[in-house]
Amino acid sequence: MNELMVICVIGIAVAMETKKLKLNLSDLKAKNEQLTLEKRDLQNQTEDLRTNMTKLTAEKMFFENQTKEMTTCPKDWIQFQESCYFFYNLNSPWKTWDQSRQFCQSNKSDLVVISSLEEQTFIKSKIKYYYDTLHGYWIGLQKVNNIWIWVDGSPDTLGYLNNPGSSDNFTCIIQNATLTQSWIQNRNGFLNRFICEIKALIF
Template sequence: MMEEEVNYSTMVFKTGASLTKEKIEDSTIYSEVKSKAPAGPPPAPEKNEDPTIYSEIKTKAPPAATSAAPEAEGKAAACSHFPLLLACSEILCVLLLAGIIAIIYMSLLFKVQSANLSNLTAEYQRLAVEKEISDNKTQELRRERDNLNQTLEVILKFDNFPVNDYCPNKQCQPCRSGWIPFKNKCYLFYNENAPWKTWGASREYCKGKAADLVVVDDLKEQEFLSSHITYYHDDYHGYFIGLQKTANNWVWIDGHNDTLSYWMKDMSDSSVSYVLIIPGKNATKSWVKADNVFENKFICETDALLLST
């Protein structure tokens, strides 16, 4: 077997005092440096040899003192951070307490606001109901006012108001007996036997009733009139209405020009100046021209005593 190669080095420590040769020799420390030495316990020194301190230097072996230093430094750092951690804990506790107080306050405030909102909602609903009732009463009062004004206007047309005709049994109605109501108007369809009347005589009869010959305002009224007239005598006889020719224009007796033109046929005779509605014809094509000597039935119109609701 090959013997292990051992290198010895002598290290001398100077203490500043003079040492004797024996003490220097005794204080010699041998350090065994092994290269490529196999693992295993170092060889025991022989008995005859002087007690020598062997120090085996091994690669990557940290000294014992170095492991204790970081631990001490960590403890010192921990001790120095403790007051800071304590202060942070106190701040967090204060913030948490403030947050809890804020949540409780906001909860109470929300409950109060919810109660106020409920009260306001109930008050708004009450006011809305009262406003609706007030509006209905206002509309009713306006209708009553308009009815009174209408009634007064109709009454003033008469020199002697026919109370029994408008208010039989003391119950007033929109139209007199024998008159037909339509859209706040009253209509009298003259259906007496012959002799009938000319256009002028027809108008005088209507005025004697605090009325006048009918003025047609729209198709609805024209259809209403057509539905209440009946055929009599022959195809040329009809009912006079309040339309006449003035300065080559067809003008209603209330002064406005005609724009409806519900003519049955065109008549070029310029001498005729009045208009008849012929029964049994299409409502939009039922007017014919007539002169003042031609006697016919007629239609009177006046305002209703009471407005329809």
Template sequence: MAEEISYATVVFKNGVQPPKEKKEDDTVYATVQVATLPSKTPNVEAAAESRYFYLLLVSLVILCVLLVTCIAAIISICVLMANRAETFSAALSNLTLVKQQLIMERNLLENQTEKLLRDIDNLNWTLGIILKHDTFPVNEFCPDKQCQPCRKQWIHFQEKCYWFDERPPSWKTWDQSQRLCKDKCADLVVIDSQQEQEFIGLHTKEYYTRNHGYWMGLRKNDEGKLLWVDGRNVTLGFWSKDSDRSEPCVSFIPVENITANWRTRSCSMQNKFICETAVLIRTSVH
């Protein structure tokens, strides 16, 4: 401050003693070395330090508040995200269940559609069989109003019906036999497999002589070629080993080997016969 007085130590060079003052007002100056004194007092320094620490403390408090706020915000965001994730997971599970339910319903509808198509196909099949008859024999096919695949006295096997002529001796020629089968909306039997051959073998038996058998729907045409009554060529045969196949019509001989018993006979020979027709009601779709 302006009013403060600074004191210094005066040192005289060359060892000269300072002269005595003659007057109080006279002052002798010499080279003066002044010791630097602190510019501030201890109270001022303490106040400055206090202010510094106060500002530091306030800054730390503000930083702590900001840190706590950030942590709280992060926790809130995490909780929100967790809740949303749980919500999405639940929604995904529900959608998965809905998808599975829809797939089950679709499969059920597909199965029902397939069943309906099979039913329609089978009904059309049945209608076709009925329309083959000029007068449909309802009582023979549907006794007690419950329709069966085959009419009375016919045997059902692999979607076909068979009638084995076992009436008292009134055997028929090949042409007569085919005509009687036609009257029943059928044809003489056409054998398509070994299973069918064996089935017929189980339902035929020897009668009269060993040369007699059952007429089949197989005979030679005008060109001497063997054809089934439906016009197909013979692709599978169960011929007797010593059959010369010289005659035009073919019969099934029950006394011989069940897989080798076809023989040609004169079409005028009188034999029993086997009629075959499709079932009225199919149990499966091929």
């Protein structure tokens, strides 16, 4: 009789444990299904993000190409606003004002015409100090009949001359001077670097 009770108790215990294990297994299956659904959702979201990234990258490339097509400068020229600038930075040979202008004109441009403080700031930020304080970069400003005239025929309205009492008729910009007093008068035969300017091609 006691053995039968023991067997019954063991049977009940096994049945309860089996039921508990089945419930745990059922719970694990439910959680696994939930995780599978969440994984699928994350995969869908990742795919959407990839699609959006691909679209954004394509749009970025399109706008970059559009920008390049809208404004174009020759190779080795630097764009600022609607113009392109060439800074002649070779250590030799330096050139006279006339030779510098001929070089620019042979490249379908002319010596730079500076018409605003913004343009002056840009140009001065790009030039380099070299040799001594008198050497700079020729710009397209010359004295004609005692009037300072740019190569495009316009009169100078900025007056950034460093040595206005000089009798020399040609002008270069130097790096080692204040922003609004950085134009040095020199004779045509003085040898300097120079800056060319051309309008950017706009499509």
